[in-house]
Ligand code: HEC
């Protein structure tokens with residue numbers, strides 16, 4: 169961010185310079201100079217001012233997103249928490265945080281030592297590097313308290329309180345307190361593995377400006393305390409399943425589709441298809457990755473995550489997707 173702050177200062181100076189130039193041109197005696205020069209320099213000033221405001225806003229959002237201090241928290245690590253954490257992490261986090269394969273993509277296998285540069289490999293490298301973190305105790309989390317790990321999910325900030333770029337676009341802040349505790353307990357039990365690649369964010373000036381302009385969509389607000397709806401085969405619990413199975417992260421907050429943004433092309437409304445399916449057909453599709461018309465999901469639709477859902481969770485998801493939001 170230091171480089172971005174320096175670039176921001178340069179842009180600010182250029183804006184002031186263009187403003188001064190505009191002032192000078194409109195005060196000249198020659199009429200053509202007044203009009204043509206005034207419009208040209210005026211437009212340049214407006215453009216530079218817009219970049220200054222948006223990039224400044226983006227830089228401030230990263231440096232000071234306004235997250236509360238990490239709570240004092242010690243997770244007990246009961247067998248129930250470890251089992252729940254195992255289920256959630258291997259559904260929800262492994263797709264990005266798993267060990268990277270020879271092709272540079274996550275393998276969805278352990279160890280969860282990260283290293284995947286999601287922005288570069290998904291075609292938005294111009295926003296800077298966003299490299300998945302090492303989640304094993306061999307990485308930076310070894311130096312985090314339970315409360316600090318809690319804040320990475322609930323408020324999507326690192327230990328210093330700076331906003332996490334890609335994590336801030338995910339619905340992880342909607343996970344219940346209990347589930348976050350289970351995730352922390354499970355991560356602590358992973359065997360420590362090191363990661364030699366540089367992890368974390370290195371947001372470019374363009375990336376900061378685009379964040380400032382809201383081009384990645386506005387993330388959902390986090391509540392102070394989150395309680396999951398009662399577990400069961402209901403549309404309400406299904407919405408919660410759609411949160412940790414990531415469906416809402418891509419298909420929009422109500423799983424009704426999402427428009428194209430700087431992070432990728434538009435994502436379709438899954439309800440249109442699911443509404444036409446029986447529960448059995450839905451199970452078949454989500455477990456095999458093949459739609460009833462015989463067309464397989466492309467790589468952009470990570471059905472392997474969903475295929476690991478329990479029967480009850482998948483049934484709840486079906487109830488949610490077939491109930492009007
Ligand atoms: C879509 C990809 C993706 C998914 C899914 C994902 N992460 Fe991340 N995560 C990242 C990236 C990329 C970073 C690097 C910082 C950034 O850009 O947010 C990161 C960073 C982190 C960090 C580091 C925080 C710090 O202080 O630097 C933690 C902890 C973390 N993720 C935990 C999780 C957990 C737990 C889950 C599952 C509930 C999860 N992540 C799911 C991509 C992902």
Ligand code: HEC
Nearest residue numbers: 413414415417418435436437438441442466468469470474
């Ligand atoms: C990483 C983003 C991502 C996640 C996570 C995701 N999807 Fe998708 N999904 C897509 C994309 C992109 C498509 C469109 C694929 C294509 O071009 O056919 C899609 C397609 C679909 C379709 C087919 C729609 C149609 O009319 O062909 C269904 C149904 C669906 N997703 C359901 C789900 C469910 C349920 C979940 C959660 C378990 C989920 N998706 C998670 C990105 C995602």
